[in-house]
Amino acid sequence: MDFDLITLRLFEAVVRLGSISAAAEEQNIAVSAVSRRFSDLEHRLGTAVLYRKVRGVAPTPAGEVLLRHAGNILRLAERASAELADYAEGDRGQVRVAANPSAIAEFLPAVFASFRDKHPAVKLALAEQMSDDIVHDIADGQVDVGIFSAVVRHDGIEAFPFVADRLCVIAPAGHPIAARDGVRFVDILDYPHVGLEDGSSLFRQFAKLAEDAGRVLELAVRVRSFDGVRRMVVMNLGLGILPRAVVEPYAVSDGLAVVELREDWSERGFMVGVRERAALSGAAARFLEHLLSSKMAG
Amino acid sequence: MDFDLITLRLFEAVVRLGSISAAAEEQNIAVSAVSRRFSDLEHRLGTAVLYRKVRGVAPTPAGEVLLRHAGNILRLAERASAELADYAEGDRGQVRVAANPSAIAEFLPAVFASFRDKHPAVKLALAEQMSDDIVHDIADGQVDVGIFSAVVRHDGIEAFPFVADRLCVIAPAGHPIAARDGVRFVDILDYPHVGLEDGSSLFRQFAKLAEDAGRVLELAVRVRSFDGVRRMVVMNLGLGILPRAVVEPYAVSDGLAVVELREDWSERGFMVGVRERAALSGAAARFLEHLLSSKMAG
DNA sequence: TATATAATTTCGCAAAACGCGAAATAAGGT
DNA sequence: ACCTTATTTCGCGTTTTGCGAAATTATATA
Numbered sequence: 001m002d003f004d005l006i007t008l009r010l011f012e013a014v015v016r017l018g019s020i021s022a023a024a025e026e027q028n029i030a031v032s033a034v035s036r037r038f039s040d041l042e043h044r045l046g047t048a049v050l051y052r053k054v055r056g057v058a059p060t061p062a063g064e065v066l067l068r069h070a071g072n073i074l075r076l077a078e079r080a081s082a083e084l085a086d087y088a089e090g091d092r093g094q095v096r097v098a099a100n101p102s103a104i105a106e107f108l109p110a111v112f113a114s115f116r117d118k119h120p121a122v123k124l125a126l127a128e129q130m131s132d133d134i135v136h137d138i139a140d141g142q143v144d145v146g147i148f149s150a151v152v153r154h155d156g157i158e159a160f161p162f163v164a165d166r167l168c169v170i171a172p173a174g175h176p177i178a179a180r181d182g183v184r185f186v187d188i189l190d191y192p193h194v195g196l197e198d199g200s201s202l203f204r205q206f207a208k209l210a211e212d213a214g215r216v217l218e219l220a221v222r223v224r225s226f227d228g229v230r231r232m233v234v235m236n237l238g239l240g241i242l243p244r245a246v247v248e249p250y251a252v253s254d255g256l257a258v259v260e261l262r263e264d265w266s267e268r269g270f271m272v273g274v275r276e277r278a279a280l281s282g283a284a285a286r287f288l289e290h291l292l293s294s295k296m297a298g
Numbered sequence: 299m300d301f302d303l304i305t306l307r308l309f310e311a312v313v314r315l316g317s318i319s320a321a322a323e324e325q326n327i328a329v330s331a332v333s334r335r336f337s338d339l340e341h342r343l344g345t346a347v348l349y350r351k352v353r354g355v356a357p358t359p360a361g362e363v364l365l366r367h368a369g370n371i372l373r374l375a376e377r378a379s380a381e382l383a384d385y386a387e388g389d390r391g392q393v394r395v396a397a398n399p400s401a402i403a404e405f406l407p408a409v410f411a412s413f414r415d416k417h418p419a420v421k422l423a424l425a426e427q428m429s430d431d432i433v434h435d436i437a438d439g440q441v442d443v444g445i446f447s448a449v450v451r452h453d454g455i456e457a458f459p460f461v462a463d464r465l466c467v468i469a470p471a472g473h474p475i476a477a478r479d480g481v482r483f484v485d486i487l488d489y490p491h492v493g494l495e496d497g498s499s500l501f502r503q504f505a506k507l508a509e510d511a512g513r514v515l516e517l518a519v520r521v522r523s524f525d526g527v528r529r530m531v532v533m534n535l536g537l538g539i540l541p542r543a544v545v546e547p548y549a550v551s552d553g554l555a556v557v558e559l560r561e562d563w564s565e566r567g568f569m570v571g572v573r574e575r576a577a578l579s580g581a582a583a584r585f586l587e588h589l590l591s592s593k594m595a596g
Numbered sequence: 597t598a599t600a601t602a603a604t605t606t607c608g609c610a611a612a613a614c615g616c617g618a619a620a621t622a623a624g625g626t
Numbered sequence: 627a628c629c630t631t632a633t634t635t636c637g638c639g640t641t642t643t644g645c646g647a648a649a650t651t652a653t654a655t656a
Contacts, residue, residue, distance in 0.1 A: 046386030088344030
């Protein structure tokens with residue numbers, strides 16, 4: 001390549017002002033530097049681009065050609081810079097998000113929606129993964145922002161507590177346990193439940209716990225979503241076990257009792273993690289802020 | 299400006315090959331240099347342009363934008379380079395030519411025409427000037443190639459003998475001096491002449507020489523061009539004084555006698571001059587070659 | 597005619613950018 | 627556990643670049 005963008009910009013100024021000195025002043029650079037840039041340029045090109053006249057300079061025919069192209073090239077370069085600035089500032093870009101299935105099922109859709117409203121040009125690429133893998137991929141740099149269970153180790157990344165949720169037992173108003181403050185898992189095995197389908201790891205966990213206690217989880221019905229569970233409980237088909245955040249908003253209007261489930265494993269906190277907050281891309285930084293500012297009640 | 303053309307070209311290669319190392323090898327540059335170029339670039343832009351993956355790299359969304367623009371910018375830059383190469387090689391360009399009126403009147407049109415046939419894209423800008431000014435402007439660099447009278451001093455420029463012409467007296471076949479080998483100026487003042495119009499410095503010179511000799515140049519008729527002089531002489535209206543090169547081609551067919559004018563000043567050699575032959579632009583070098591190769595008989 | 601004025605170019609030096617190879621680092625694949 | 631394939635970091639030397647001072651050149655002015 002015979003020229004560089006700085007020389008092109010200087011050349012534009014030189015021709016516009018008809019003088020190397022004037023251009024040097026305008027562009028805040030020493031006259032001598034500009035002069036040598038052009039002498040070097042002409043050497044490389046093998047042709048003069050400026051006629052040296054008594055009171056300044058004027059483009060040679062080759063200079064006119066250079067000038068025309070310089071304008072085009074510089075305009076393109078500026079457009080590129082401007083466009084890239086959007087990425088730097090986070091107005092534009094992509095955030096690679098990974099979340100575990102529970103987070104996706106429970107609250108991520110709402111968070112995504114509100115983020116999209118605020119930053120319509122930022123694309124969110126969501127991957128559903130197990131929490132351990134998420135931490136791993138964050139550390140690797142393959143994921144910008146991850147949402148994962150608070151119970152997994154997350155050394156080597158920056159993690160922030162997000163939703164501090166807890167599993168609760170949902171009961172219709174007249175149910176025997178509806179009035180209690182808290183229950184143990186074994187206490188509720190006497191009653192029929194509204195279960196989730198097999199795909200849910202949460203539900204598999206319940207089944208295993210019941211089995212460990214030498215009991216079975218008696219299912220009145222199985223549904224596919226948290227929302228389905230809630231509706232079935234309302235219809236008095238059985239007890240449900242759900243994250244508090246999922247039912248809390250509906251508890252009063254549905255006339256449901258939300259009874260705390262007092263077990264180690266019923267703590268279902270979520271963390272948000274990034275590799276290095278200070279090094280996040282603009283868009284990812286925006287998304288992280290958004291997540292942290294929309295923390296939900298525990 | 300956030301980037302330079304070299305980085306853009308490297309970026310194109312990196313994305314195309316999906317790897318910094320491969321691109322470095324292709325572009326004959328050390329891997330470390332390429333790596334640092336991008337790390338610097340990303341710093342300046344404030345956003346990453348490459349995702350570092352396990353087996354190489356891939357563009358981020360910002361990188362895709364950069365890539366798109368890089369292509370456009372590089373293509374433009376290459377076009378510019380190619381176009382400018384024509385100027386360097388002399389296939390294209392402008393040659394600022396200065397010549398004195400005699401040269402223009404006598405032979406320059408023919409030289410220009412043949413040069414244009416050989417190099418149609420080279421523009422010749424002709425200025426008609428006095429010989430001293432021509433030498434001056436060559437030294438100044440305001441003129442690329444000059445054609446001027448050999449009698450003026452031409453120190454400080456490179457000059458080459460061009461047309462070594464001589465003024466001759468043209469007489470119709472039966473004229474008293476037609477048979478002579480050579481004549482002095484005073485010898486021909488006894489006869490009527492075919493004169494040129496006042497604008498001609500050549501003719502003013504004759505008038506002055508006659509006056510210095512205490513005589514007058516008797517004019518039978520005045521015409522505007524060398525060619526007109528010749529035709530009037532053919533018609534037997536008087537003697538003419540013309541550069542030999544102008545009449546020689548017609549002398550036989552017109553039945554004219556061409557008699558050498560034996561005076562110091564009748565030597566009318568022309569020189570071609572340039573400031574520095576080695577430093578000429580491509581086009582100017584071509585024109586100089588053309589001039590020197592089309593030297594005319596004296 | 598001598599002297600200012602306005603422009604470019606040349607020069608020497610210092611600072612910054614750049615390239616290179618070696619070593620460090622990282623993640624898979626065998 | 628070791629090898630392979632990448633990128634990154636580091637130290638060093640070279641090249642490029644910028645700057646200010648001085649040289650140069652041509653015109654304008656006194």
